[in-house]
Amino acid sequence: MGCMPEITLGQTSGMPVLGMGTAAYPPADVETAKNAIVEAIRAGYRHFDTAFAYRSEQPLGEAIAEALRLGLVKSRDELFITTKLWCSFCDRDQVVPAMKLSLQNLQLEYVDMYLIHWPIRLTQHVNKTPVPKDQIVPMDIKSVWEGMEDCQKLGFTKAIGVSNFSCKKLDELLSVANIPPAVNQVEMNPLWNQKQLREFCKEKGIHVTAYSPLGANGTKWGDNRIVECDVLDEIAKARGKTTAQVSLRWVYEHGVSIVTKSFNKQRMRENLGIFDWSLTEEESNKINELPQRKGVTLASILGPHELVLEIDAEV
Numbered sequence: 001m002g003c004m005p006e007i008t009l010g011q012t013s014g015m016p017v018l019g020m021g022t023a024a025y026p027p028a029d030v031e032t033a034k035n036a037i038v039e040a041i042r043a044g045y046r047h048f049d050t051a052f053a054y055r056s057e058q059p060l061g062e063a064i065a066e067a068l069r070l071g072l073v074k075s076r077d078e079l080f081i082t083t084k085l086w087c088s089f090c091d092r093d094q095v096v097p098a099m100k101l102s103l104q105n106l107q108l109e110y111v112d113m114y115l116i117h118w119p120i121r122l123t124q125h126v127n128k129t130p131v132p133k134d135q136i137v138p139m140d141i142k143s144v145w146e147g148m149e150d151c152q153k154l155g156f157t158k159a160i161g162v163s164n165f166s167c168k169k170l171d172e173l174l175s176v177a178n179i180p181p182a183v184n185q186v187e188m189n190p191l192w193n194q195k196q197l198r199e200f201c202k203e204k205g206i207h208v209t210a211y212s213p214l215g216a217n218g219t220k221w222g223d224n225r226i227v228e229c230d231v232l233d234e235i236a237k238a239r240g241k242t243t244a245q246v247s248l249r250w251v252y253e254h255g256v257s258i259v260t261k262s263f264n265k266q267r268m269r270e271n272l273g274i275f276d277w278s279l280t281e282e283e284s285n286k287i288n289e290l291p292q293r294k295g296v297t298l299a300s301i302l303g304p305h306e307l308v309l310e311i312d313a314e315v
């Protein structure tokens with residue numbers, strides 16, 4: 001697989017640049033998810049991305065316990081774990097309790113990174129989507145961030161950050177934050193290159209993590225336009241790689257970290273094979289010219305409500 005580089009963010013131990021995502025579609029049962037995660041640890045993954053909303057915290061926790069039992073890792077510190085505050089907890093007094101709930105699901109004493117999942121608040125817990133319009137309200141960034149800072153100060157997480165924040169939302173956050181966000185996790189792949197947001201984050205010292213780097217192939221929030229892209233396919237064939245590897249390598253060469261999900265033994269290994277080769281300038285330029293389109297929208301999750309569409313439209 002080649003040696004996996006790590007990124008140092010504040011007080012965290014190094015974050016392996018490629019992590020395993022755990023948002024499965026169709027949703028995986030606890031046993032399936034747990035077994036896939038143990039397999040990923042066996043294959044060499046040390047960075048895992050979960051969220052309260054994915055219901056994958058419990059299987060991830062069980063997989064970590066199992067990996068420790070099996071001796072696949074010697075201590076929990078060898079793993080980098082990210083989880084996320086769901087929108088229904090985006091209220092000053094609910095942030096620390098939500099963090100504790102996630103730790104309980106994970107059977108862990110701390111996570112390495114805690115992110116605000118989306119810059120919006122839901123007034124109720126919902127099990128069904130689309131969410132009724134009257135339950136979707138703006139999030140008070142200042143007070144929610146105070147709760148996130150509490151989580152870090154209390155030692156529940158090594159670092160805090162955000163996800164799906166636009167330049168505008170980051171500006172708002174930076175103007176009130178005592179601890180600046182370490183990370184902004186956003187969709188990024190050859191068809192949605194996030195040029196503007198990446199430049200903004202670089203200037204402000206915020207590290208970008210790319211999600212859905214394969215276009216979320218086969219899920220309800222993505223499609224096959226990356227893994228079946230002609231331009232990527234041509235490069236892949238010429239280099240003896242797969243379109244997925246070409247996409248992941250292209251994302252990696254932009255200085256960001258990546259979370260990508262596969263619960264398939266062969267594909268999770270395939271996705272690790274991006275560190276012992278590089279794209280030529282000509283290949284990169286070809287990929288850079290691909291027409292852009294945003295894949296993952298909040299509207300596809302919560303419904304096409306005005307506030308949600310506003311968030312989807314911001315870059």
Ligand SMILES: NC(=O)C1=CN([C@@H]2O[C@H](COP(=O)(O)OP(=O)(O)OC[C@H]3O[C@@H](n4cnc5c(N)ncnc54)[C@H](OP(=O)(O)O)[C@@H]3O)[C@@H](O)[C@H]2O)C=CC1
Pocket residue numbers: 020021022023024025049050117163164185186210211212213214215216217218219222227242244245259260261262263264267268270271296
């Ligand atoms: N912060 C946020 O709002 C969001 C965060 N995320 C996080 O990012 C992670 C990754 O993003 P995700 O949306 O899952 O999408 P990805 O782009 O990582 O694609 C995952 C899908 O592609 C398939 N796949 C994996 N490897 C290959 C391959 N080599 N060739 C072909 N198909 C492949 C997987 O199926 P299979 O398992 O069968 O291999 C899965 O269906 C998530 O799991 C989640 O942790 C995702 C969306 C939003």
Ligand SMILES: O=C[C@H](O)[C@@H](O)[C@@H](O)[C@H](O)C(=O)O
Pocket residue numbers: 023051053054221296301
């Ligand atoms: O059930 C669906 C999944 O949780 C999906 O909502 C996420 O992957 C999402 O795109 C995210 O916000 O992270």
